[in-house]
């Protein structure tokens with residue numbers, strides 16, 4: 685649960701505390717990568733990881 689509003693790292697929409705969201709912790713060649721995504725973007729990411737989006 686978010687304690688403060690946070691902008692979605694993909695589309696910039698504000699995610700309010702109590703709202704559903706996605707959090708991704710990953711590592712890329714530049715180092716640690718941590719992003720917060722609003723629910724629709726998290727859904728898109730899931731579809732992408734499942735190979736449903738190009």
Ligand SMILES: [Zn+2]
Pocket residue numbers: 692693694695696697721722723724725726
């Ligand atoms: Zn978003």
